[in-house]
Amino acid sequence: MIKFFLMVNKQGQTRLSKYYEHVEINKRTLLETEVIRSCLSRSNEQCSFIEFKDFKLIYRQYAALFIVVGVNDTENEMAIYEFIHNFVEVLDEYFSRVSELDVSFFKAMSQVFLSTWQAQASPDQVLVLALDDDPTSV
Secondary structure: OEEEEEEEEEOOOOEEEEEEEOOOOHHHHHHHHEEEHHHHHHOOOOOOEEOOOOOEEEEEEEEEEEEEEOOOOOOOOHHHHHHHEEEHHHHHHHHHOOOHOOOOOOOOOOHHHHHHHHOOOHHHHHHHHHHOOOOOOO
């Protein structure tokens, strides 16, 4: 089960966070700081899966952004790793080359999460759903 989703830049600033379990606001800041430090301190040669406290971190780096997903111990790491990639593909297509600023106002994120997580969903299917929900799309 996904506990949280973070998008962080190389400077360690959280650009987007979504929690799927209740975490108090003051504890979120501390958790994000520790998670970011753990991911940013790793080299490119190291594995993108980290055992962290009572859960796992799965992360991927795309240019200046790190996407980090916290999951419970029973979750399939490779499935989450692929989920992150699908999420980025959808963002990239939706924004025509996603940038760090685009992330802050991506309104269809919840739909992307729900749709992407379905086993049969492809990035193209998710994009269609996201565009259907966006009143600004033509």
